Amino acid sequence: xxxxxxxxxxxxxxxxxxxxxxxxxxxxxxxxxxxxxxxxxxxxxxxxxxxxxxxxxxxxxxxxxxxxxxxxxxxxxxxxxxxxxxxxxxxxxxxxxxxxxxxxxxxxxxxxxxxxxxxxxxxxxxxxxxxxxxxxxxxxxxxxxxxxxxxxxxxxxxxxxxxxxxxxxxxxxxxxxxxxxxxxxxxxxxxxxxxxxxxxxxxxxxxxxxxxxxxxxxxxxxxxxxxxxxxxxxxxxxxxxxxxxxxxxxxxxxxxxxxxxxxxxxxxxxxxxxxxxxxxxxxxxxxxxxxxxxxxxxxxxxxxxxxxxxxxxxxxxxxxxxxxxxxxxxxxxxxxxxxxxxxxxxxxxxxxxxxxxxxxxxxxxxxxxxxxxxxxxxxxxxxxxxxxxxxxxxxxxxxxxxxxxxxxxxxxxxxxxxxxxxxxxxxxxxxxxxxxxxxx
Numbered sequence: 001x002x003x004x005x006x007x008x009x010x011x012x013x014x015x016x017x018x019x020x021x022x023x024x025x026x027x028x029x030x031x032x033x034x035x036x037x038x039x040x041x042x043x044x045x046x047x048x049x050x051x052x053x054x055x056x057x058x059x060x061x062x063x064x065x066x067x068x069x070x071x072x073x074x075x076x077x078x079x080x081x082x083x084x085x086x087x088x089x090x091x092x093x094x095x096x097x098x099x100x101x102x103x104x105x106x107x108x109x110x111x112x113x114x115x116x117x118x119x120x121x122x123x124x125x126x127x128x129x130x131x132x133x134x135x136x137x138x139x140x141x142x143x144x145x146x147x148x149x150x151x152x153x154x155x156x157x158x159x160x161x162x163x164x165x166x167x168x169x170x171x172x173x174x175x176x177x178x179x180x181x182x183x184x185x186x187x188x189x190x191x192x193x194x195x196x197x198x199x200x201x202x203x204x205x206x207x208x209x210x211x212x213x214x215x216x217x218x219x220x221x222x223x224x225x226x227x228x229x230x231x232x233x234x235x236x237x238x239x240x241x242x243x244x245x246x247x248x249x250x251x252x253x254x255x256x257x258x259x260x261x262x263x264x265x266x267x268x269x270x271x272x273x274x275x276x277x278x279x280x281x282x283x284x285x286x287x288x289x290x291x292x293x294x295x296x297x298x299x300x301x302x303x304x305x306x307x308x309x310x311x312x313x314x315x316x317x318x319x320x321x322x323x324x325x326x327x328x329x330x331x332x333x334x335x336x337x338x339x340x341x342x343x344x345x346x347x348x349x350x351x352x353x354x355x356x357x358x359x360x361x362x363x364x365x366x367x368x369x370x371x372x373x374x375x376x377x378x379x380x381x382x383x384x385x386x387x388x389x390x391x392x393x394x395x396x397x398x399x400x401x402x403x404x405x406x407x408x409x410x411x412x413x414x415x416x417x418x419x420x421x422x423x424x425x426x427x428x429x430x431x432x433x434x435x436x437x438x439x440x
Contacts, residue, residue: 013287017154029203032196033193035172036169036190038165038167038169039169039176039188040189045065046177046182047106047181048064061374063375067121068125074129079130079133088137088140091140093201095130095133096200097194099127100194103187104191106123106124107190111183131360132361135357136360156333159282159283159336163332164276170273173265236362243367246394247366251374251378253268253383277329278326283337286334303394304331309325312387313383313388
């Protein structure tokens, strides 16, 4: 490596992340499991298409896609009493171990000829029970080992790894489906989660992640905090609507490819690969926008994303639709990373796993709920009609949020200071750095 390249790398906002001794242990395992998830984007729905009854296949595809995540929302609340004081590395490791076991059972049962659609859905649901806590653990580790100025870059690195996996995963899944079927993809994914479990439960020393001061918060403290902080609750409401309206795409797009276009799993993989390529570029750019105003940026992302979804359901040529889906992917990582950064900076360290788990629960629940209505939407409107409705709904939500933000900003200019260290509605409009001092 030449001195010029070394100097460029060290001046990057991502160098403190990839060079951190603890994160150097964590990121490879996270990358491996993300690759498995990238393959599952194709495999979960394709296996459901294969084994579901033809009469109500759309409903079962929707149910399977929702089951893969929906139990995590319930786990965030119901398991808080047992998990809220656990080290974040344990939360990630336990989530990964459960996923490895549940997903690994699917190809075994399938090979034995005893996998029905009901059992498939049940195993997908079981695999997601700890998902909100696992996600909270990853971002809590990131927030505790890095200074606040590097939180956005850290979140962007995690998002970038996931985006690269979305590029590489679908083509690999297509090859595995061609030679071994979608159940083989789930076997590989189970192995990747096993690697992640070993990483966090064995390879990372317990003292590598700083412990916060003890707290006596209840298991619902994360939800209570979100209710008390208008900036975070407003952002979470926007996220819920955004992800909910995107949910039907997970049902409509596979059926649009297989039924409307009469195409193979390779075409579906092309859509997700294009999305992943855009997401990789978006992840790289995210670390350089730390001074942007968070409110207008997030709302602009929502409006732009919805507009880019419209061609998929309006009869555009397949190549144009794939490109638009890829451009939508460009907008995904900045939204997720910026909103997560605000949560990290605005929440006391001791409550961070609970707050992030609560936020993850709301977000995790929104996509499956949207996915669940994807079946009825496809049945009533067709796959193309469901895609049109999804894109138009996202645009409308973004426009409503922009109007509400403008009204709140005008109103708060006439409000006296409150003297509180918590982020206000104005700070949400100003940007992610506005809440930087809220957490010690």
